[in-house]
Amino acid sequence: MASQSVLTPQAEDFPRWYQDVVAKAEMADNGPVRGTMVIRPYGYAIWERIQSEIDARIKDAGAQNAYFPLFIPQSYLSKEAEHVEGFSPELAVVTHAGGEELAEPIVVRPTSETVIGEFMAKWIQSYRDLPLLLNQWANVVRWELRPRLFLRSSEFLWQEGHTAHATQEDASDYAMKIHLEVYNDFLNKVLAVPTFLGIKSTRERFAGATNTMTCEGMMRDGKALQMATSHELGQNFAKAFDIYYQSEEGQAALCYTTSWGSSTRLVGGLIMAHGDDNGLVLPPHVAPTQAVVIAVRDEPEVNAACEKIVASLKAAGVRVVLDRGRGSFGRRVTDWEIKGVPLRIEVGPRDLAQGIVTVVRRDNSEKVALGIDAVSDEAPILLETIQRELFQSALDRRDANTCDVASVPEAINVAQTGFARLSWDLIGPSEEAELNNQGLTIRCLQRMDGSIPASELENDLLCIIAKAY
């Protein structure tokens, strides 16, 4: 019996495919309030893998975790003009509590620059207290008009880093360090997503920042997704919240601050960067389950062999589960495929008769026969191969769908299905408006060699133009 598609094919309707995957892989459901999301155990397990990888990198970069309150006095937001202007439309505000109208409305945090700024001012006395490097894992609320599970929900989970430094150079260097050593490293090595790194144009910049850096990934439909951002906030928030320190010379000086974040949107990006018509495709480094051992039949000898294999894989450090043969084989295979488990190890009587197992890769459906005793040695190697090849094929796909163009009309044409790269000199306010009218945005500005510029005023910059999520 030929396997028939259980999901809407990507080519037929990509957004529908995405929803099908989220539902059928049991990742998330819509919550009862518009824009809210219930993350199911499988989706949350993926998020936990993402969290632990990012958290370890953040700690390596020297930042410490802390926790700040969900509720923020509305007056805090107002202290930074651009910040309040940028976030006002999407704020959820508490006006009543304890059965009474509040004297000052309370905002549900859309991000925590303001509260954290308030406490940085309190904690920072001297240059010896700098740099102050903080991070928090939290939920935030931004009222979304057009929500989509993981990609854009009104409440989402994220990490937000907030740091204070004595000099602009130090702040700038640290934001860059986070951007490269935490975000880009994580995206490349764990999610296997190649990125375009760059800065945002003034129009796309974070509200209150002096500079915003982004990691832009390409999804399988050719659209761009901002997967992490790092901001230099200059002295904007330091001024608003009086974040001063006393220098070695005894002078009072304003700090420079940064902030940087990545969210549950990464789960959506993961789905769309690698998924295919059979469902999710998880890179082994982020897969909660890296291998499933499938007992083709529910028979004592088969089950015993499976259990031995599972034990040997666990000992080899592979995250593995056992699927004992209840229900039809085809059904079980399909279910594991939808969930994107990288390796399927099929064990049946025919295999055992030959002393082998059949190992199938999720990413390319390649099958290999391995001796039973070789599985625990070979599986970790195969997983690394899959991780590497997934990144490579994502990179090939991205490069094949990225074109250098010489004019705005050409860019508009190319960006219907991929990324257009164009000289930044050719873009003025009217050109950017024209692109926006066509449903396109400038995803980032970068140098000719792909590195991150210090500002949009540098000479010879390129911009990446695409449709975006």
Next chain:
RNA sequence: CGGGAAGUAGCGCAGCUUGGUUAGCGCGCCUGGUUUGGGACCAGGAGGCCGCGGGUUCGAAUCCCGCCUUCCCGACCA
């Protein structure tokens, strides 16, 4: 928030135009049996405030009004 479509069992849908007694179908789920190398089959069974609220009517899934939610397209965004 503007334009469009839609909400009937866990999921996908029919029924509504032309109001009328027990609201159907497929998949899934439960029980028993036969099965199991790419979504198995047979038999039996459970499961519904027909999105919510109001109105019209002797009578509403069906007609009218309001609201909520979802999807698509725009404007906004991690």
